[in-house]
Amino acid sequence: MNHILKLENQSVFIIREAYRQFSARGRSASGGKNVAMLWSIGKDSTTLLWLCRKAFFGKIPFPVVHIDTGYKFKKIYQFRDKYTQKWNLNLIVCKNQEAMARGVSPDKGRLECCTELKTNALKQLITEEKFRALYLAIRRDEHGIRAKERVFSPRDENFKWNYKAQPPELWDQYKIKAKDEEHLRIHPMLGWTELDVWEYIKRENIPVISLYFAKDGKRYRSIGCEPCCNPIDSNADTMDKIIKELKTTTISERSGRAQDKEKVYMMQKLRSLGYM
Amino acid sequence: MDSNQDMAIIKEKENLKFVIVGHVDHGKSTLIGRLFFDTNSLPMDKIYEFQQASRELGKGLEFAFLMDHLQEEREQGITIDTTQAFFKTQKREYVIIDAPGHVEFIKNMITGASQAEAAILIVDINKGVQEQTKRHSYILGMLGLEQVIVVLNKMDLVNYNEKRFNQVKKELEKFLYSINIKDQFYIPISASKGDNVAKKSINMDWYKGLTILESLDFLKTKRPPENKPLIFPVQDVYKIDNKRIVVGRIETGVIKKGQLIKVLPAGQIIKVKSIEKFSEDVNESHPGESIGITIQDPIFLERGNIICEPGKELSLTDTFKANVFWMIKEDFKKDESITLRCATQEILCKVEKIEKRIDSSSLEVIEENSNKLKNLEVGKIVIKTERPIAIKTFNDIQELGRFVFVKGNDICAGGIIMGIE
Structure with a gap:
């Protein structure tokens, strides 16, 4: 089995393990509603969605959540609606209406904007829907803080990530029980690299947003909200060219993402407040 | 070389x-x-x-x-x-x-x-x-x-x-x-x-x-254990489109469409009707693959069952020797029941004996025939599970020779199986 297939099989194993432990099957009429997946519509979470379809033979038994800040690229919304229909997804669009009404925006402060429109939007949703576990497509090679994560990572009722006391994980045995007020972040793709993701997208022919492919000498390598994302110089307009580019690049993936850059420990601060 | x-x-x-x-x-x-x-x-x-x-x-x-x-x-x-x-x-x-x-x-x-x-x-x-x-x-x-x-x-x-x-x-x-x-x-x-x-x-x-x-560059990567007998721990059972699909990951050996399998602990022998992978047509699967299977006879399967090959089955046991590493601040006391997880098997057990308590740094024996284990100590212990389970010694098959103890919501110790009684 080659490296990419090993990753795929391991991710499917993790997805099924979390579903088994945290879905509410047999306990509530609503099916597996205690579990959900976050879909930012970017390449990683779209890959995770693909892996979930594999794990459940094409029928994902839980909702897929899009946290909508209102600042996303237009193409993101188009892509989302197309594949929600095509893959028959149970989509929940999650917005922090109150903060949006207050006019929270990146120019008034990025830490507040990310925290309000992403983290707090998600907090409200979790409180409402009582999710016990959330699948996320974060990877260790994206950021040094994410490299410290566990596959099953608990958050307390205030969403705090207690990175000083993470539970042990060994031999594919994870923290499968949580206190009522906690929820678990499940990271099935933690061990993938950016290059692995693109090689898998190519192998499986997974649809991704066109923003990743170069146009007029620029492409996006990482996608989030439009005002806080910058494209990189690139002529990679096909999957093969992107893969080739990644093999030789000296720039890191999230170099175009403002929330990593503003201050040295911005990402740690965001994450300790519950950010993804 | x-x-x-x-x-x-x-x-x-x-x-x-x-x-x-x-x-x-x-x-x-x-x-x-x-x-x-x-x-x-x-x-x-x-x-x-x-x-x-x-x-x-x-x-x-x-x-x-x-x-x-x-x-x-x-x-x-x-x-x-x-x-x-x-x-x-x-x-x-x-x-x-x-x-x-x-x-x-x-x-x-x-x-x-x-x-x-x-x-x-x-x-x-x-x-x-x-x-x-x-x-x-x-x-x-x-x-x-x-x-x-x-x-x-x-x-x-x-x-x-x-x-x-x-x-x-x-x-x-x-x-x-x-x-x-x-x-x-x-x-x-x-x-x-x-x-x-x-x-x-x-x-x-x-x-x-x-x-x-x-x-x-001289180090060797781990080879998948294909030449060993089949071990396929059941992770879950899904009902999708009127099919009951038994999912899990193959730990060792190979599974083939049409072959006979034995389900532990009950011991039923049944035939594999199909191997299921999303939008793939598969006739056999190998170690490390996360797959599903359907079976010919309508028997009840659940998480924790271990699927193996008739004639090459694992033995079931409820008593075995192990080395455990205790890694939480709270002491382990010999009288308490504790949950053991080995592959997808989960069962309550008692520690019958703590033969030795060992300091994991000096590696000196702190006490023989003890009734507790403290943080960072290694115990040479004898475990008795509530019911027989399918295990192996760590030297024989790692995947079924290692386990964790769970207390409350957390993993509190890791262990390897040294001998089966």
Whole structure:
């Protein structure tokens, strides 16, 4: 089995393990509603969605959540609606209406904007829907803080990530029980690299947003909200060219993402407040 | 090693995971930074970020900052939690797992090391064998890590002295032999100066061996256990489109459409009707594959069942000997019931005997026939489960020879099965 297939099989194993432990099957009429997946519509979470379809033979038994800040690229919304229909997804669009009404925006402060429109939007949703576990497509090679994560990572009722006391994980045995007020972040793709993701997208022919492919000498390598994302110089307009580019690049993936850059420990601060 | 094997290593496009362990301040994070720096694995903007963070703390470029990303880690110069990073040589891709050296974070070290296929044990040439050197080595042995590279760091601080190197090497050889670790290489290095990390040192003419980078390329990746009898632990059962699909991951052996399988613990023998993978047509599956199967007869299957081959089945047992590493602050008391998880099997058990309580650092026996285990202690114990389960000794089949104990909501110990009664 080659490296990419090993990753795929391991991710499917993790997805099924979390579903088994945290879905509410047999306990509530609503099916597996205690579990959900976050879909930012970017390449990683779209890959995770693909892996979930594999794990459940094409029928994902839980909702897929899009946290909508209102600042996303237009193409993101188009892509989302197309594949929600095509893959028959149970989509929940999650917005922090109150903060949006207050006019929270990146120019008034990025830490507040990310925290309000992403983290707090998600907090409200979790409180409402009582999710016990959330699948996320974060990877260790994206950021040094994410490299410290566990596959099953608990958050307390205030969403705090207690990175000083993470539970042990060994031999594919994870923290499968949580206190009522906690929820678990499940990271099935933690061990993938950016290059692995693109090689898998190519192998499986997974649809991704066109923003990743170069146009007029620029492409996006990482996608989030439009005002806080910058494209990189690139002529990679096909999957093969992107893969080739990644093999030789000296720039890191999230170099175009403002929330990593503003201050040295911005990402740690965001994450300790519950950010993804 | 002959040239054919050499070629095999070059062609290997797998990535190999190794962990760096050792006592606090012996230079783990610095070595990792050096490896990245000298193999040009650091993106430009990351180097800039490290410079910025180092400057804010009034330090020069700190290699350790590459892995130590938490503010507390950088300010205090320690590693709190395990982390992983990627780099490649011309021959292979590597995942480096950094493990904290402080005794308080030992469960993080175990989390990191349990995912590795090999280890680098780093020892400060000035300090020699220290508390965590011993404890980490013992844990490596317990986790079944068979490939260990020993590096003696900070050679620059002893003027690259050969005599000192041989002295510490001897001390380590004796110790590692006593705990059954097969050390493969001893390499004198300076992580901060770069001697013998990626480049051969010009300061140690007397050393004729490999650099760390060269020695890494000699390590072998783990081969999937195909030649062993089938073990397919049931993870879950789904009902999809009127089909009951039994899902799980093949641990060892091969499963084929149409073959007879035996389901433990009840022992029913049934036929595999189909192998299920989403939008794929499959007739057989191999170790590491997450698959589903459907079966011909309508028998009840559930998580924790172990599927194997009739005639080559595993034996069921409720009593066995194990070594466990206790890793939470609360003591374990012999009278309490505890949950054991081995593959997908989960069962209550009692510890019938704690034959020995061992200090995981000095490796001395603290007490025989004890009735408790404390944090960081190893126990040689006898376990009795509520019902018989399917297990193997760790030496026989690792996948069914290792387990965790769970107390409340958390994993509190890891163990390996030494003997079945």
